Amino acid sequence: MNHNHLEISNSFYTMWSPVLILFVIVVGILYFRMVGPWREGFKHSEPVETWRKVMFTVGLVLFYLTQGSPINYYGHHYLFSLHMLQQSILYLIVPILIILGLPEWFLKPVFQIKWLYKIVRFFTFPLVSLLFFNVTFSIYHLPLVMDYLMENELALFGYHAMLLFAAFMMWFPIFVAHPDFNKMPSMQKMLYIFANGILLTPACALIIFAGDLLYAMYRDVSFTTTVYSVLDDQQLGGVIMKIVQEIVYGIVLYSIFRKWYRTERKQHPDELSDEPQEGMVYNHA
Template identity: 25%
Template sequence: MGVDHVSWWCSAEGKVWNWEWSPYLGAWLLTIMLVGLLIAGFRRDRDFPLRRKVAAFAGVALLLVATDWPMAAMGAGYLLSVQMARQVLVVLIVLPLLLYGCPPVVGRWLQAGARRRAFVRVVSTPLFCIIGANVILLTINTPMVSDRMIGSPLGSFALDLFWIVAGFLLWFPVQPPAPLTPRLVGPLAMVYLIVQSIAPLPTAWWMTWGDYPLFSTFELAPRVFEGFGPLDDQHLGAAVMQVVGGLVIWSQIAVRFLHWMYQRQALENAGIPAFEADVDPGTDDDAPVADATPSTSVS
């Protein structure tokens, strides 16, 4: 398999689809930069848990999958279902992995000054994050905005950045970088994630029940698979957003619930009142709170 052409970012080009590799230079440069930053950060905290390091590099690898050929090319210009898969991958999988595995130097930097601590307080406020993340996703998933953005590499790059920002806001209250601890822990974190799983349903609903294709880019794009029309693609895209995205969030909820119940039972067996078991089920127990309170401990 040869190289068809090299672009700096994905966009809708209107060409007949082929399976010749067409790498996106911007995606590879971003990957190299992130890997370099992670390596430099981990060198400053050599005792940082291996599982978190693995999570960070896995997040970078999946980000490359979402922003390079063939997934990015197919999603930006041919199939709405693949575009929704890219959104689920970046917002619901890549961002929590990156936040979980982020080097502690980043968390310490966020605690270093009053303005940074104020920023942390804002971006860990649940209501702000629910509104902010879902306004971004709702806006960029409207046909008027999406069709225009994916028509050029710069617009498509901006759309991908909006996905990253939305994912950051969605996960920060429950999974901030070490040594910060989530603003929401235990049952409150689970309730927050349940709300976040419900918020995208209106968008998926009108995509599911639309009688005609809503996105002109995907309606007019050359077909990738014979017999798989734009309306079928739109319905599948809604299912990816609603079902697959929901399963990702609910798997997080399930793991947090089981971890919380295990901790609760262990504390009760030790004679500690049950209400003291409401510690964060998603991060290490010895990390400080993600608010204005400085701390130097590293999970």
């Protein structure tokens, strides 16, 4: 009886990561205290819009689902396609939502810490952030690298932490409310996103068009054979990553374009007409 209870407890701990649940809850409580009753402690603070709170909350929930739910377990041990879905959400969606949830008045005192400001300033320089994220992401999906990381938990944790930091730095120049890190004009932002899409494509293509199994840890799993082969699952993973990337980058490009269009129409009202219908994504890009 005790042995069975131990197995159930270990299974729950593995599948749902109570430690991560606690971490996410603590971060959420601190956030809502900061933007709520503790807001008066910040200079020039203003009430935080509801949409920012929603963005931050959804970002936290998605972070937990990708890292602390069965998605993480089955993606790590059985389904490469699920692993790629996890990666897509974690690096292409979660950082955007978290960054959008942070108001300018909250960020300004944080970046008054000089060493932190210098680090973020360096890694958000467009060329650096482009290469840092895309090169790090591509290296991760090289078979030798990924096989090693999947067998070494501490190394995997460290690499994922670096990738997540790189993803935040990559999205910072587009969405952050702090004026020092969001100086690119709209046209440059569109080129920046377009370049990101190009740099991410080789990693996806390597997986999609591979005729053989690339990763040792997925070769002997039998989880997928009743529906489709392990090779099909590997190719599906590349397709999922590419589709999510195209959707996210497409929405971001569209929102930036609409911001540019609005600005140009205000400056040259006689040259542009029929303004597109405004939406939340545009207003806060």
